[in-house]
Amino acid sequence: MQDQPEQKQPPPRWRMSIGEGVILLLxxxxxxxxxxxxxxxxxxxxxxxxxxxxxxxxxxxGGSLLLVALGAGLTGLLLLLRQSRLAAWFQWLAALGGALFLGTYLFLSRSSGSLQADLALLAMMLFIIVLFVFSGWFLRRVGDEK
Known part of the structure; x- marks a missing residue:
């Protein structure tokens, strides 16, 4: 039998990457x-x-905004607990809440606002949804590397 050196487990990561810190703050x-x-x-x-x-x-x-808050809050908590892969799922829950907010606003209150206000809200919410989706993708990649 050959003597193989004992493989050590990598030490747990105590520091966040810059991307995780930015996602946590946002x-x-x-x-x-x-x-x-x-x-x-x-x-x-x-x-x-x-x-x-x-x-x-x-x-x-209000309910769709609370869904965004739930997803974002749980993502932040899980990032603090170093559970990046699980945090990515809740990041996508926040993106779903943003999509529900946008759909609800555009479908149910389409006659109450001006076109400029609706387009500004549409652009802002699409940017936020894309940001949530890409940050969820980033957290999945970071979770896979651990």
């Missing part, structure tokens, strides 16, 4: 802002008649 900010706006929308909608179409739209918009 997710914490996104979770705070979207949770605040979602709660405000739901509380503001509770003062309206919930059976009216505007009350339903406000609840749907």
């Amino acid at each position: 997710n914490i900010l996104t979770a705070g802002v979207s949770a605040s706006l979602g709660l405000f929308a739901i509380l503001w909608g509770s003062f309206r008649e919930p059976t009216q179409p505007t009350g339903i739209v406000v609840y749907l918009l």
Whole structure:
């Protein structure tokens, strides 16, 4: 029998990469802002008649913002716990919440705003959704390398 040197396991990573740190910061900010706006929308909608179409739209918009906050908050928590692969799934949950917000806003409140405001919101939300999807992809790649 040959004596093979004992292979050591690599030490656990204690430091985040720069990309993970940036994603963590953006997710914490996104979770705070979207949770605040979602709660405000739901509380503001509770003062309206919930059976009216505007009350339903406000609840749907608030709920989709809370879904974004849930995905971004859990992503930040999992990044702090060094679970990059699992954090990527919740990053995509935040992207799904952003897509639901965009779809709800464009479908249910299409007649209430101006075209310029709708296009600005469309561009901003598409940018945020693409950012969530690519950061989820990045976190999956980092999780695979560990």
